[in-house]
Amino acid sequence: xxxxxxxxxxxxxxxxxxxxxxxxxxxxxxxxxxxxxxxxxxxxxxxxxxxxxxxxxxxxxxxxxxxxxxxxxxxxxxxxxxxxxxxxxxxxxxxxxxxxxxxxxxxxxxxxxxxxxxxxxxxxxxxxxxxxxxxxxxxxxxxxxxxxxxxxxxxxxxxxxxxxxxxxxxxxxxxxxxxxxxxxxxxxxxxxxxxxxxxxxxxxxxxxxxxxxxxxxxxxxxxxxxxxxxxxxxxxxxxxxxxxxxxxxxxxxxxxxxxxxxxxxxxxxxxxxxxxxxxxx
Numbered sequence: 001x002x003x004x005x006x007x008x009x010x011x012x013x014x015x016x017x018x019x020x021x022x023x024x025x026x027x028x029x030x031x032x033x034x035x036x037x038x039x040x041x042x043x044x045x046x047x048x049x050x051x052x053x054x055x056x057x058x059x060x061x062x063x064x065x066x067x068x069x070x071x072x073x074x075x076x077x078x079x080x081x082x083x084x085x086x087x088x089x090x091x092x093x094x095x096x097x098x099x100x101x102x103x104x105x106x107x108x109x110x111x112x113x114x115x116x117x118x119x120x121x122x123x124x125x126x127x128x129x130x131x132x133x134x135x136x137x138x139x140x141x142x143x144x145x146x147x148x149x150x151x152x153x154x155x156x157x158x159x160x161x162x163x164x165x166x167x168x169x170x171x172x173x174x175x176x177x178x179x180x181x182x183x184x185x186x187x188x189x190x191x192x193x194x195x196x197x198x199x200x201x202x203x204x205x206x207x208x209x210x211x212x213x214x215x216x217x218x219x220x221x222x223x224x225x226x227x228x229x230x231x232x233x234x235x236x237x238x239x240x241x242x243x244x245x246x247x248x249x250x251x252x253x254x255x256x257x258x259x260x261x262x263x264x265x266x267x268x269x270x271x272x273x274x275x276x277x278x279x280x281x
Contacts (some may be wrong), residue, residue: 002026002027002061002062002091002174003026003027003028003029003059003060003062004021004026004027004029004060004061004062004063004064004174005029005031005043005056005057005060005062005063005064006018006028006029006030006031006063006064007031007047007056007063007064007065007066007081008031008064008065008066008068009028009030009031009032010030010032011066011069012131012133012137012163013066013096013128013163013166013167013170014030014064014066014167016163016164016166016167016168017064017167017170017171017182018030019073019163019167020167020168020171021171021174021175024095024171024175026062026174026175028041029041029043029056030042030043031043031044031045031052031056031059032044032045032211033045033046033047033048033068033234037186043055043056044056044169047067047068047072047077047078047080047081048068048077050080052201053080053081053084054084054087054088055069056084056086057081057084057085057087057090057161059209060085060090061089061091061092062090062091062092062093062094062174063085063090063092063093063094063173064093064094064096064255065078065081065082065085065093065094065095065096065194066095066096066097067097067109068113069232070229071232072108072226072232072235073108074097074108074111074112075108075109075111075112075115076108076117078095078112079111079112079115080116081114082095082112082116082119082121083119085119085121086119086120086121086217090121090123091121091122092121092122092123092174092177092180093122093123094123094124094125094126094173094174095112095113095116095123095124095125095126096125096126096127096128096166096170097110097112097113097125097126097127098107098127098128098184098239099127099128099129099186099187099248099250100127100239100242100247100248101113101127101191102127102148102183103247107142107164107169113125113183117181122177122180122181123180123181124170124173124179124180124181124182124183124184124277125182125183125184126166126170126173126176126184126186127183127184127185127186128160128161128186128187129158129160129161129185129186129187129188129248130158130160130165130183130243130248131160131162131163131166132160132161132162132163132188132264132266132269133162133163133269133273134160135149135197135201135216135273136273136276139151139240140276142212142278143201143209143277144277144279147207147208147209147210148209148210148211148212149194149197149198149201149209149210149211149212150178150212150214150218150219150222151194151211151213151214151219151240152214152215152218152219152237152240152244153193153194153214153240153243153244154213154244155193155195155214156193156243156244156245156246156248156249157191157192157193157246157248157249158191158192158193158243158248158249159187159188159189159190159191159192159248159249159250159251160187160188160192160197160266161186161187161188161255161263162188162263162264162268162269164264165186165255165259165263166186168259169184169186169255169258169259172258172259173258179258184252184254184257185250185252185254186252186255187250187251187252187254187263188251188263188264188265188266189251189254189255189256189262189265190251190265191248191249191250191251192266193211194211195210195211197266198210198211198260200266200267200270201270201277203267203270204237204267204270204271204274204277205270205274205278206278207277207278209277212273213267216237216240216241218257219231219240220236220237223236223237252278
């Protein structure tokens with residue numbers, strides 16, 4: 001089976017993707033920007049500095065690529081990786097960006113997508129909507145400490161997607177060529193507002209969890225206090241403003257098309273991740 005390089009292998013999607021690829025027989029190489037602990041399986045790669053690009057892609061036939069979190073110059077980090085993949089003879093590359101990335105041709109993520117599309121590599125681009133897993137990672141502090149989801153989103157809705165479905169889609173695209181050279185917006189099957197999300201989390205945990213709409217500058221202050229770089233924190237506020245404007249409500253049938261099943265529900269996600277929110281109760 002193909003030797004497959006997973007960039008972001010320790011992230012929310014990458015961790016699940018590695019498990020699926022190994023189960024499907026892939027010889028998986030995990031890229032890490034930290035010290036390599038298992039030379040037989042891991043390879044050093046720093047997309048920010050460019051260190052390790054040629055070595056990481058050597059002998060690889062399939063690649064899963066995404067931009068590391070915390071940066072806004074996505075094209076500057078992703079284009080050299082795409083070029084290295086081509087130079088090393090990679091057969092196919094699956095790039096994960098974000099839903100809405102193709103709405104503005106001048107956006108850094110869109111520039112990276114176009115670079116891949118023009119590279120001559122066989123490819124897929126997957127653009128997931130907001131992750132369900134944000135509620136047990138990025139937005140968890142307010143839930144644990146106050147029983148509240150604090151976000152500046154009003155009553156807007158999002159078709160949240162389970163990161164495990166994103167990983168399953170990526171695994172399928174890396175294993176088969178049925179959908180080569182196509183891009184897909186990945187969503188859940190239903191759009192929910194944050195009051196509805198809070199009710200679902202409450203039902204799963206037995207806690208009273210509510211949603212509180214907050215001013216954007218309050219969230220910005222919290223993100224900066226948490227140590228996020230200011231440009232990235234401001235970027236998060238920008239894309240959250242698109243959510244509030246209604247751009248995250250759309251649903252697609254991409255998961256069904258690729259996997260032959262419906263996306264996972266927020267109810268199932270809440271049951272599976274219940275322990276994340278009950279540790280403080």
